[in-house]
Amino acid sequence: MNSLLAQIKKRRIALALKQHDMMLRVGMSRQQYQRLESKGNPRLDTLELVAKGLKSELLLIPQEKLNAVLAVLADDTMASTQPSQSVKEESKSLADDPWQGLLGENE
Structure with a gap:
């Protein structure tokens, strides 16, 4: 099973979104989002926000x-x-x- 961060990246790509697009969807800069995808240790509320921006749910x-x-x-x-x-x-x-x-x- 992929790591959660890899799943987030895969979902973003499946939606044909760039990291920069996440700024508009979740209110974080491209640099913040890039850090989250690559090696981040996001808080639960950040993960929920990203999931919502990716039209997904955390379970x-x-x-x-x-x-x-x-x-x-x-x-x-x-x-x-x-x-x-x-x-x-x-x-x-x-x-x-x-x-x-x-x-x-x-x-």
Whole structure:
């Protein structure tokens, strides 16, 4: 598992933000934010502020639940990148019959 600081950096990059952008989002200078990402030891309130700026949440996960949480997050990531079978079937049937279900008919 990545360190928390590495996760913060990864999230910032995923949002296509530069360190300078964090000044506008959380009110800290680029230098302060750069120090936090590289070797910082931020206070909890600073971490909460950064998380909010990165559209994220801080969570305390019990170790015995960590694998379950990671599995759920992995499934959620896969689900968001691949359309579900029912969505595929629905779009196919609508393409075949664009009038399907328009009048609330049961088929």
